[in-house]
Each structure stands twice: as C-alpha cells, then as structure tokens.
Amino acid sequence: DTEVTQTPKHLVMGMTNKKSLKCEQHMGHRAMYWYKQKAKKPPELMFVYSYEKLSINESVPSRFSPECPNSSLLNLHLHALQPEDSALYLCASSPGDDRRETQYFGPGTRLLVL
Amino acid sequence: AQSVTQLDSHVSVSEGTPVLLRCNYSSSYSPSLFWYVQHPNKGLQLLLKYTSAATLVKGINGFEAEFKKSETSFHLTKPSAHMSDAAEYFCVVSASFGGTSYGKLTFGQGTILTVHP
Numbered sequence: 626d627t628e629v630t631q632t633p634k635h636l637v638m639g640m641t642n643k644k645s646l647k648c649e650q651h652m653g654h655r656a657m658y659w660y661k662q663k664a665k666k667p668p669e670l671m672f673v674y675s676y677e678k679l680s681i682n683e684s685v686p687s688r689f690s691p692e693c694p695n696s697s698l699l700n701l702h703l704h705a706l707q708p709e710d711s712a713l714y715l716c717a718s719s720p721g722d723d724r725r726e727t728q729y730f731g732p733g734t735r736l737l738v739l
Numbered sequence: 740a741q742s743v744t745q746l747d748s749h750v751s752v753s754e755g756t757p758v759l760l761r762c763n764y765s766s767s768y769s770p771s772l773f774w775y776v777q778h779p780n781k782g783l784q785l786l787l788k789y790t791s792a793a794t795l796v797k798g799i800n801g802f803e804a805e806f807k808k809s810e811t812s813f814h815l816t817k818p819s820a821h822m823s824d825a826a827e828y829f830c831v832v833s834a835s836f837g838g839t840s841y842g843k844l845t846f847g848q849g850t851i852l853t854v855h856p
Binding site for chain 1 (some may be wrong): 829843
C-alpha cells in the first residue's frame with residue numbers, strides 16, 4: 626500500500642466553525658507533513674512531524690493546530706479561519722525525515738472558508 | 740539556502756512530439772532533486788528522483804531527467820507526449836532544514852504542460 630489518504634475531499638466552513646482534516650498512511654512512514662497550496666502556486670510547508678513529535682512549524686497561525694495521535698495518522702484542527710485560508714491542504718509522508726527521502730502526497734482537501 | 744527556477748511557466752506541445760521542461764536549482768549542499776506532477780484538482784505524484792547516484796534518472800510514464808552539476812540544471816524530458824501528460828509539473832529540491840537533517844522541499848513555481856491533439 627503506497628497511498629496517503631485524506632478526508633474530507635472538500636470542506637466548506639464559516640469563520641466561526643471548528644473542523645478537522647484527517648490524513649492517514651499505512652506505509653510505516655515515520656515523518657508526516659502538512660502543506661498549503663493556493664491556486665496557481667506551489668505547495669508551502671506548514672508542519673513536519675517526525676516520529677510523532679512536532680519537529681517543524683513554519684510560523685503557522687495558531688488557528689491551525691496539528692495533531693499526530695499515532696504514527697499512521699495526522700490531523701489538522703481548524704478554528705476561526707479567515708477567507709484567505711481557503712486553499713488545497715496536502716498531507717505527505719516519508720519513510721524518515723532525512724532530506725533525501727521521497728515525500729508521498731495525498732490527494733488533498735480543498736477548503737473554502739466563507 | 741536552496742532555490743529552484745522553472746524557466747517556463749507554460750509549455751505547449753503536440754501529441755507525439757518531445758517534451759522539455761527546464762529547471763535550474765541552487766543549493767548549498769549536495770541536493771536531492773525531484774520532479775512531481777499534479778493533475779487538475781489532484782495531489783502531487785512523484786515522477787522521478789535524483790540523489791547522487793546516476794546522473795540520468797528514469798521515471799514513470801516515459802519521463803527522464805538529467806542532473807548536470809556544472810549547469811545546475813535538472814531538465815525533464817519525454818520523447819513523445821501523450822494527451823494524458825497534460826498537467827502541472829514541479830521541480831523540487833530537498834536540502835537540510837537549518838542545522839538539522841530534516842528534509843525541506845523547495846518547490847519551483849511550476850510549469851503547465853498543454854498537449855494538443
């Protein structure tokens with residue numbers, strides 16, 4: 626199984642809502658990532674989890690809260706988002722956290738904040 | 740620090756003709772280089788990867804890329820384009836994150852490939 630799955634595929638939320646994005650992989654990978662991709666732009670790194678611990682936070686606003694309950698699962702909790710947070714949110718995983726490792730991406734969750 | 744420049748934002752070819760997508764990189768370290776493809780409303784799929792082994796790297800779907808250190812280039816080619824190749828392509832360099840060994844991907848701005856019948 627070489628797949629990273631993400632749910633939901635689409636999400637519409639208001640600025641006062643709380644929602645969560647879910648990412649799952651069963652490849653035994655020990656590093657997982659959240660990226661944000663705006664339209665017509667490349668992905669931008671948000672968070673890196675390595676061995677279930679938050680390793681990198683790229684100065685992401687606190688309205689985004691990541692969580693890694695176990696080595697296969699990565700969540701992104703959303704609260705009080707702004708319309709400019711509308712984007713495709715991509716999850717990725719890699720066997721380890723070394724720079725030479727390939728990152729495998731999920732299909733993404735397309736988020737619209739009204 | 741590392742950076743990636745994709746020299747063309749759009750490339751248009753006819754089906755059956757060669758594809759060339761150009762990428763130049765800058766990296767303070769020996770880089771790992773990747774090409775990813777993104778079809779509309781989809782995630783990113785790895786096409787191929789260079790990590791200091793053979794300089795000519797073969798990938799999926801007939802794509803290949805050549806690492807040229809002297810030119811700091813990693814251009815993507817395919818001998819004969821297919822309609823299903825129409826997508827956006829990202830050249831990516833991975834280098835150490837700060838003083839750690841953590842991989843940080845730096846993406847180029849992307850090249851949209853259009854394939855005409």
